[in-house]
Amino acid sequence: MSSNYLTNPLEFLITTLFSLYIMVVMLRFILGAVRADFYNPVSQFLVRVTNPLLIPMRKVIPSIRQYDTAALLLMLLLQLLSLAIIVMLRGVSVPFIQLLLAAVGELVVLAFNVFIFAIVIQVIISWVNPGTYNPVNALLHSITRPVLAPVQRLIPPISGIDLSPLVALIGLQVLKMLVMPLLGQAL
Numbered sequence: 001m002s003s004n005y006l007t008n009p010l011e012f013l014i015t016t017l018f019s020l021y022i023m024v025v026m027l028r029f030i031l032g033a034v035r036a037d038f039y040n041p042v043s044q045f046l047v048r049v050t051n052p053l054l055i056p057m058r059k060v061i062p063s064i065r066q067y068d069t070a071a072l073l074l075m076l077l078l079q080l081l082s083l084a085i086i087v088m089l090r091g092v093s094v095p096f097i098q099l100l101l102a103a104v105g106e107l108v109v110l111a112f113n114v115f116i117f118a119i120v121i122q123v124i125i126s127w128v129n130p131g132t133y134n135p136v137n138a139l140l141h142s143i144t145r146p147v148l149a150p151v152q153r154l155i156p157p158i159s160g161i162d163l164s165p166l167v168a169l170i171g172l173q174v175l176k177m178l179v180m181p182l183l184g185q186a187l
Contacts, residue, residue, distance in 0.1 A: 007089050014089075018082035019110075022075050025050050026110060027143075029071040036142035040135045050074075079103040105183035112176040116169060118143045123165050147172070 028046045036043060050071070057070040080103045087094050122140040144165075151164040151171070 011086055011089055014082060014085050018078055021049075022078050022082075022107070023110060023114070025054075025071050025075050025078070026107075026114060028054075029068050029075070030111075030114065030143055031139065032068050032071070033066055034142050034146055035066060036139055040139055042135050042139050075107055076103055079106050101183060105180065108179060108183060109176070112172055112179075115144070115147055116172050116176075119147065119165050119169055119172075144168075 024046055028050050031038070031043055031046065038044070038047065053074055054068075054070050057074060058068075061070040061073060063069055080099060083099050083102055083106070087099065118140050122137065122144055125134065125137050125140070147168050148164050151168045152162070155164055155167055157163075
């Protein structure tokens, strides 16, 4: 009882803190990839929070086109570290390749979830407060544009109602269900 008494809350805390920071790094990566407005207050927050780890890494890891490879490597390293700590807390031995695949799988799930939640939040904001400028909404539009634009070209609004977010959400969920078995089970 005493081993689980402290292990479960500690595991939760480690997973939560690492996941939140990895999500911030992923948002910065995505915003850079879609060339979002980095003068936006939310973007500035993401830059300030991630710069302490990314600036030293960028000195040795160059970007490839608009893709920040240092951010990709940072996400992978943080996810690996998180999983390694969890494995140590559980007192089990896991081969490195399995840990690496689990880390990649977790990052892919997070990427899908970022796009899914961005679309859902953007839809809710459009219902609650349509047509007004909001820095969060501007970034959500930047994030979701690569996913929604192709769907909007295929399915134009019907009687003024845009069904592209619904179609994109279904497509992302199906794609997630198809990709995840290929990456294997997480730890």
